[in-house]
Amino acid sequence: MIKLKKNKHFNEIEKIYKEMSPHLKERLKEFKNIWENGSNKDIHLELSFCILTPQSKALNAWQAITNLKKDDLIYTGKAEELVEFLNIVRFKNNKAKYLVELREQMTKNGELITKDFFDSLPTVTEKRDWIVKNIKGMSYKEASHFLRNVGFGEDIAILDRHILKNLVKLEVINELPKTLTPKLYLEIEEKMRNYCKFVKIPMDEMDLLLWYKEAGVIFK
Structure with missing residues (x-):
């Protein structure tokens, strides 16, 4: 078991956190507002965005x-119409099909029910598990990304390469995983959760902070 500690890499991150904390909090507030004030269509866009993100730049996926x-x-x-707009993301043909299948899953009586459906699942864990089991093209990472982007990220991790690389440097994990199975994802997430409690930086803020450190922007 790795003993939690604040190393030199954390000291560097902490300096950035002190400077960026108000901006991180503001961005997370904006995410919550998307859920609180958004329509079924608005939430559907956020879910669709996360289908496009695997092995593609988030900025391109949102564009x-x-x-x-x-x-x-x-x-x-x-799907054949959607694919014309997906040249800036990888695996455009599969993702176009996934977007159509998602829309069909989230349509009832001719209307999108995306927000209403997820509102009916009482916990973040239930929401995430349903996504992983039922939506093509979405793993724990993409499901967590969606939930964070609509204000449910307080206790879950988006374990992309930016985050995992920093977790190694912070000595939260020993090495970058070669593959990220669901079991390993949840194990690393728990380690990150414990570390965030230890350093007193909320999990959703830590995610945005590490992403900002690597990419230079607070995006989504």
């Missing part, structure tokens, strides 16, 4: 969603 939204194609288009 693709923005382009699809302009003509309502994200809500009405066939």
